[in-house]
Amino acid sequence: xxxxxxxxxxxxxxxxxxxxxxxxxxxxxxxxxxxxxxxxxxxxxxxxxxxxxxxxxxxxxxxxxxxxxxxxxxxxxxxxxxxxxxxxxxxxxxxxxxxxxxxxxxxxxxxxxxxxxxxxxxxxxxxxxxxxxxxxxxxxxxxxxxxxxxxxxxxxxxxxxxxxxxxxxxxxxxxxxxxxxxxxxxxxxxxxxxxxxxxxxxxxxxxxxxxxxxxxxxxxxxxxxxxxxxxxxxxxxxxxxxxxxxxxxxxxxxxxx
Amino acid sequence: xxxxxxxxxxxxxxxxxxxxxxxxxxxxxxxxxxxxxxxxxxxxxxxxxxxxxxxxxxxxxxxxxxxxxxxxxxxxxxxxxxxxxxxxxxxxxxxx
Numbered sequence: 536x537x538x539x540x541x542x543x544x545x546x547x548x549x550x551x552x553x554x555x556x557x558x559x560x561x562x563x564x565x566x567x568x569x570x571x572x573x574x575x576x577x578x579x580x581x582x583x584x585x586x587x588x589x590x591x592x593x594x595x596x597x598x599x600x601x602x603x604x605x606x607x608x609x610x611x612x613x614x615x616x617x618x619x620x621x622x623x624x625x626x627x628x629x630x631x632x633x634x635x636x637x638x639x640x641x642x643x644x645x646x647x648x649x650x651x652x653x654x655x656x657x658x659x660x661x662x663x664x665x666x667x668x669x670x671x672x673x674x675x676x677x678x679x680x681x682x683x684x685x686x687x688x689x690x691x692x693x694x695x696x697x698x699x700x701x702x703x704x705x706x707x708x709x710x711x712x713x714x715x716x717x718x719x720x721x722x723x724x725x726x727x728x729x730x731x732x733x734x735x736x737x738x739x740x741x742x743x744x745x746x747x748x749x750x751x752x753x754x755x756x757x758x759x760x761x762x763x764x765x766x767x768x769x770x771x772x773x774x775x776x777x778x779x780x781x782x783x784x785x786x787x788x789x790x791x792x
Numbered sequence: 793x794x795x796x797x798x799x800x801x802x803x804x805x806x807x808x809x810x811x812x813x814x815x816x817x818x819x820x821x822x823x824x825x826x827x828x829x830x831x832x833x834x835x836x837x838x839x840x841x842x843x844x845x846x847x848x849x850x851x852x853x854x855x856x857x858x859x860x861x862x863x864x865x866x867x868x869x870x871x872x873x874x875x876x877x878x879x880x881x882x883x884x885x886x887x888x
Binding site: 574576577583676679680683 | 835
């Protein structure tokens with residue numbers, strides 16, 4: 536966008552940054568799998584998804600930096616913020632675990648993104664709407680690919696079913712955070728920048744539950760547990776993710792390659 | 793016969809643009825056709841190589857035996873009359 540953009544609303548920057556950080560941190564986690572997939576082909580597939588998420592993160596971080604107007608570019612935002620300044624949902628930063636957990640975590644998040652991109656296409660922030668439009672095509676494929684794995688493994692052998700069920704029991708509580716509104720969301724929604732997370736809940740739940748049912752998985756009892764990554768309070772995993780992602784940039788500030 | 797824990801091999805054919813033929817581009821392992829199509833997309837169309845994908849299980853392809861090559865194909869070497877090169881074509885007809 537060449538038009539001068541000023542964020543009249545500080546919530547606008549935070550709202551975009553949260554979306555950016557979710558893509559960035561999940562991309563980093565998926566990148567860790569590169570070369571470790573169960574076979575060559577799904578390894579490439581997961582790495583492609585990591586690259587798509589990184590592409591989203593770059594566009595969103597650049598946009599957030601422009602909105603903020605303090606001269607921070609995508610690299611400044613990715614490499615020079617500390618954990619408490621990241622606002623991704625905790626779900627994105629959790630350790631990868633086994634292939635079942637990798638697939639289910641990624642499915643949960645990309646299914647949420649799918650709802651988000653659809654709603655963002657009506658954003659008054661034209662750049663954000665354009666990023667959502669571009670990302671939605673990628674995300675549609677991510678959902679299909681990962682839902683396929685969730686069903687194959689859930690409705691697979693006794694071992695794969697047990698692993699997918701374990702992943703579900705572990706991960707589902709972390710999805711509570713995805714659809715809860717706070718002041719930033721309320722301000723952004725009031726300004727027409729994007730949807731309230733709570734407004735995405737029904738469609739996300741329907742999409743996810745259909746896949747879990749097809750995968751013959753049983754839903755664990757709901758829990759009041761709520762993670763707090765979107766507020767900048769992260770799990771212990773977050774510092775490890777950032778250490779790996781940021782150490783080279785911080786050891787060689789301004790390096791070009 | 794490989795053991796049944798191995799994913800079968802699939803041959804992948806890509807159409808690079810509308811109107812062109814699907815061409816063989818490689819092979820991959822996948823559990824079934826749906827997975828083979830997805831993985832073909834991820835392995836073989838990362839740089840916009842295709843607009844359409846076919847996958848065929850490799851063991852469904854019946855292929856000629858390379859050792860039969862002489863019997864099958866050499867007899868055609870001296871039958872140039874099978875090539876339509878003896879017709880006079882009008883200039884307007886290009887690229888026959």
